[in-house]
Amino acid sequence: MLPDGRIVTGDIGDNITNPPVDELDVVSLEGASADLGWPTCPGDHDCAGVVRPLALFPPSATPTGVAVVGTDVYVALFVTGQLVRVSINGWTQGDGSVKPVVVADGLQGPHTVLARSNGTLWVSEHLTGRILQLQP
Numbered sequence: 001m002l003p004d005g006r007i008v009t010g011d012i013g014d015n016i017t018n019p020p021v022d023e024l025d026v027v028s029l030e031g032a033s034a035d036l037g038w039p040t041c042p043g044d045h046d047c048a049g050v051v052r053p054l055a056l057f058p059p060s061a062t063p064t065g066v067a068v069v070g071t072d073v074y075v076a077l078f079v080t081g082q083l084v085r086v087s088i089n090g091w092t093q094g095d096g097s098v099k100p101v102v103v104a105d106g107l108q109g110p111h112t113v114l115a116r117s118n119g120t121l122w123v124s125e126h127l128t129g130r131i132l133q134l135q136p
Helices: none
Strands: 007-011 022-027 055-057 063-069 072-077 082-087 101-104 110-115 121-125 131-134
Touching: 007 063, 022 063, 022 072, 055 072, 055 082, 063 121, 072 110, 082 110, 101 131
Parallel strands: 063 110
Antiparallel strands: 007 022, 022 055, 063 072, 072 082, 082 101, 110 121, 121 131
8 A cells, every 4th residue: 555545456468369568556445436447448558537557567477466665666577577666756646657677587476575564575486485585
């Protein structure tokens, strides 16, 4: 959950023959629901009335786990084997997408990300069964 109460969620494109980009979306838990574009407007398109994603990932990157640490969002990308950081500093919904920064590569199916109170991240690797402790 972001400091302002919104949540961050991964969105996996589900078209097998021509997969769209995967997304990191910000959703408010209060008020009317936002149009995030599915299924007619993928995140790399501008469509009237559709809220732009916080970040975009390559098709089939498969964002599976999300953790928020201050103004940074850490996302596990299952297929690409990466943990990426997306900063929300200065971003407001409707702006263009933020470019993710790779903080760990070569992971074996990273799945769940947990932010610990001591500032470390725990990342589960689905393909090995390991739990990794990372310092952001």
